[in-house]
Amino acid sequence: MNCDDIKLMISEYLDNELAKEKEAFLFTHLSSCDECREEFKMQNSIQYEVKIHQKEVSEKFEEKVFDSIQKKEQPFIKRWITKPTPAYINYVLGFVIIMITIFSFLQLSSLRHDLNSYQERYEAAFDKIQFQAQQINLMMSNMPAVQITMHPAKM
Secondary structure (H helix, E strand, O other): OOOHHHHHHHHHHOOOOOOOHHHHHHHHHHHHHHHHHHHHHHHHHHHHHHHHHOOOOOHHHHHHHHHHHHHHHHHHHHHHOOOOOOOHHHHHHHHHHHHHHHHHHHHHHHHHHHHHHHHHHHHHHHHHHHHHHHHHHHHHOOOOOOOOOOOHHHH
16 A cells, blocks of 8 residues: 555544545555655644544534525526615616617617518509500500411421
8 A cells, every 4th residue: 555545544543434444554654654654643733632622513603504504405597586785786787678669669660661562562563563464455455466377298
């Protein structure tokens, strides 16, 4: 085993999670390795200081921690939708919606005007075509009939 594995074993030992049969191996290595022995001393002193200065956590603080964890677990969309928005953002959004609505009505009015213009031009062109069709029909009906005869030599 290398020293990195021993450092993990030190953490397990200090957390009372190291198996008894591995403890002998750990202490044998610590007796021969100065670096690992210093690591053991440092981790042991840190754990000792934390235990001495550890205080009971108030229930309100505990509730706040658990609430914040639950909020972070919620999907982003749900947090975003349920989050209160400042009033000025609501005013700005309202103003933008009103401006879009007004712009839409102006565009719709312009489109109606264009549509009426196209409809008038279409009707004028349609009337012109009908007039030309009537003229062609009159010309065709006033033309003399043509009689086609076949020459006996070409038969």
